[in-house]
Amino acid sequence: MQRREFLTSSLATGAAIATYNLANKANAETAAKPTNAATPAVAPATAKAPVAATGPFGQPPLSYSLGALAPFLKEEQMNYHFNKHHAGYFKKLNTLVEGKPEAKLSLEELILQSQGPIFNNAAQAWNHTFFWNSMSPNGGSNPTGLIAEALQRDFGGVEAFKKAFGEAAINLFGSGWAWLVADKDRKLQILPLPNADNPLKHKLTPLLTLDVWEHSYYIDYRNDRAGYVAGFWSKVNWDFATHNLATMAKT
Numbered sequence: 198m199q200r201r202e203f204l205t206s207s208l209a210t211g212a213a214i215a216t217y218n219l220a221n222k223a224n225a226e227t228a229a230k231p232t233n234a235a236t237p238a239v240a241p242a243t244a245k246a247p248v249a250a251t252g253p254f255g256q257p258p259l260s261y262s263l264g265a266l267a268p269f270l271k272e273e274q275m276n277y278h279f280n281k282h283h284a285g286y287f288k289k290l291n292t293l294v295e296g297k298p299e300a301k302l303s304l305e306e307l308i309l310q311s312q313g314p315i316f317n318n319a320a321q322a323w324n325h326t327f328f329w330n331s332m333s334p335n336g337g338s339n340p341t342g343l344i345a346e347a348l349q350r351d352f353g354g355v356e357a358f359k360k361a362f363g364e365a366a367i368n369l370f371g372s373g374w375a376w377l378v379a380d381k382d383r384k385l386q387i388l389p390l391p392n393a394d395n396p397l398k399h400k401l402t403p404l405l406t407l408d409v410w411e412h413s414y415y416i417d418y419r420n421d422r423a424g425y426v427a428g429f430w431s432k433v434n435w436d437f438a439t440h441n442l443a444t445m446a447k448t
């Protein structure tokens with residue numbers, strides 16, 4: 198695939214994800230409109246609204262309350278993760294791009310085109326929003342339809358996928374993300390990536406993700422990453438994965 202084609206494809210992926218729940222650039226003319234009301238299988242937004250952005254990139258609100266994922270993740274854990282860590286990436290990114298051409302780009306464009314601190318903070322801003330959508334207060338039931346068929350085809354079933362994904366998440370050394378992704382032929386893969394790395398950078402479409410940075414689980418689980426990974430399945434948002442697979446860019 199030529200670079201321009203990939204960029205178009207990746208941006209289409211970003212746009213499709215945006216229709217679910219990602220409005221990641223508060224004041225850009227091209228920013229996706231917030232679609233929390235259309236988000237399936239989540240509770241009404243009751244989380245405290247993030248502080249208004251002081252730069253071009255604004256943190257989207259959660260589409261459920263900070264305590265809505267308990268007992269998997271309790272309110273204190275979510276409060277630190279969402280209001281301190283995730284908010285911090287947006288704050289840092291806005292500082293880094295101030296007065297620079299990068300301030301006019303979308304998060305997806307920054308992920309594809311930048312390196313170093315701007316990439317790290319843009320990717321972490323994007324990754325966390327994707328992670329919040331990968332969970333739902335009403336999640337956790339067995340997947341059905343398109344995603345269930347794909348999991349059966351590419352992993353031999355939901356349980357086999359959960360086992361392989363869980364092992365990848367537990368064994369990822371240090372900080373990073375466990376991703377379920379689709380390649381251009383819609384074949385599913387498990388992709389553990391370190392630090393802020395993102396599937397868009399690897400020409401893959403993200404479907405689900407689990408944050409395995411220690412800050413994501415240490416209040417509730419201390420050093421028990423395996424317990425945190427096991428609990429993820431109680432709130433996993435299969436509807437989000439199905440949406441991302443169904444709407445991924447045609448190649």
Ligand SMILES: [Fe+2]
Nearest residue numbers: 282408410413
């Ligand atoms: Fe995190």
